[in-house]
Amino acid sequence: MSAVEPFDVVDLIRTKRDRGELGTEQINWMIDAYTRGYIADEQMAAMTMAIFLNGMGRSEIRDLTLAMIASGETMNFDSLSKPTTDKHSTGGVGDKITLPLAPLVASFGVAVPQLSGRGLGHTGGTLDKLESIPGWRADLTNEEFFSQLESVGSVICAAGASLAPADKKLYALRDITGTVEAIPLIASSIMSKKIAEGTAALVLDVKFGSGAFLQDPARSRELAETMVRLGTDAGVSTVALLTNMNVPLGLAIGNANEVRESVEVLAGGGPADVIELTIALAREMLALAGQPDADVESALRDGRAMDTWRAMITAQGGDPDAALPTARETHVVTAPRSGVLVEQQALPFGIAAWRLGAGRARKRDPVQHASGIDLHAKPGDTVTAGQPLFTLSADEPERFARALESLEGSWRIGDEGDEVLTGGPLIADRIGS
Structure with a gap:
């Protein structure tokens, strides 16, 4: 004889449908019952839509996050001899910051346990980028991870x-029911995994603009504030930076080419915007780890960060000196006239790189590590007629037509004195104590 369930899911759905508030026990039961298969997907789909339309209160979002953490195991870093700090980005076009950032912060004697994912759609996955490196492997045992x-x-x-298996199941459902953008569900999804990961401190890079997950700055701010509250309530020192994703980040969009650009930053060079954001996030991570006066720039100049990068890649089976894959075919787009590049929208460039093979439409799809886009100019740069603006790379030349189609109207050359459309500074605000 089966045990009697303490709640009826239809009652809970009606409560959220009618703008009511769910209690702690109701939320705990709902997440547990869904994880074990008692609540059907169509019932949870109705619940996620009710949350999408009507929102959740602070206590509900906290309870939802804690219930998702409780659905699986948690990690503990108390055995380490060094403090831990982590970073999470909501993703964007050309966002390779984790690659130079993790070894940079670690070069100061801080542990950075970066559990990452693969890309879906126009935003690239950190693991996809690193898998461009011959021999590098993403899957580690717990013993290898801690060692x-x-x-x-x-x-x-x-x-x-x-880690938070309820989130994995719930995210797959949100992906096919048009409820991915619900802020309570985004916040609890991200923070359940990060809190379960066990890090003592967390810095969030929450993006807004054309190439961001949430394009509206106000909604991005709401998400950042919600996640900072969740982290703080759970005892994790949490800070968020609101950053601009109206323009692609850096000059490389793809996988192997983003690794190349990351190595340039670790060698003391690289694009100014990638350097700026890497340094800003590193300072926040190190301050939370007890080193507010760390000289981050010097670690890039003197090779310490590069040494840590090489050790990290080698430890995971990769060859830091191996040649990265290059595409068989390229297509160069040149400036039709002289002037100033005044616009370069991030989202179309992300979609173009995806169509070239750098991203995936379904989780099981492979990515082509050599595919992508290299930019030769950024908004505000003066260009001359015939000068290369960007280069598309792909193994299959038939991919170029659809990639170029997605870029139509996404960039524009104006005259000296015309407004340059960047959407403001790279780092718009900081949220947290």
């Missing part, structure tokens, strides 16, 4: 299925 954190300091690897 590398202690010896090297930084680990970028795949998250195990045991």
Whole structure:
């Protein structure tokens, strides 16, 4: 004889449909019942739509996050000899910041346990980028993971299925029911995994603009504030930076080419915007880890960050000196006239790179590591007629037509004195104590 369930899911759906508030026990039961299959997908789909339309209160979002954490295992870093700090980005076009950031912070004797994912749609996945490196592997045992954190300091690897399994199931449902953008569901999804990961401190890079997950700055701010509250309530020191994703970040969009650009930053060079954001996030992470006066720039100049990068790649089976893959075909787009590049929208460039093979439409799709886009000019740059503006790379030349189609109207050359459309500074605000 089966046990009697304490709640009826239809009653809970009606409560949220009618703008009511769910209690802690109701939320705990709902997430547990959904994880074990008692609540059907169509019932949870109705619940997620009710949340999408009517929102959740602060206590509900906290309870939802804690219930998702409780659905699986949690990690503990108390055995490490060094403090832990982590970073999460909501994703964007050309966002390779984790690659130089993790070894940079680790070079100061701080452990950075970066559990990352693969890309879906126009935003690239950190693991996809690193898998461009011959021999590098994303899957580590717990023993390898902790050993590398202690010896090297930084680990970028795949998250195990045991961390917040309710989130994995719920995210797959949201993806096919048009409820991905619900802020309570985004916040609880991100923070359940990060809190379960066990890091003592967390810095969030919450993006807004054309190429961001949430384009509206006000909604991005709401998400950032919600996640900072969740982290703080859970005892994790949490800070968020609101950053601009109206223009692609850096000059490389793809996988292997983003690794190349990251290595340039670690060597003391690289594009100014990538350097700026890497340094800003590193300062926040190190301040939360007890080093507010760390000289971050010097670690890029003197090779310490590069040494940690090489050790991190080697520890995971990769060859930091190996040649990265290059595409078989390229297509160069040149400036039709002289003037100033006044517009370069991030989203169309992300979609173009995806169509070239740098991203995936379904989770099981492979990515082509050599595919992508290299920009030769950024908004505000003066260009001359015939000058290369950007280069498309792909193994299959038939991909160029659809990529170019997605870029129509996404960039524009104006005259000296015309407004340059960047959407404001790269770092718009900081949220947190």
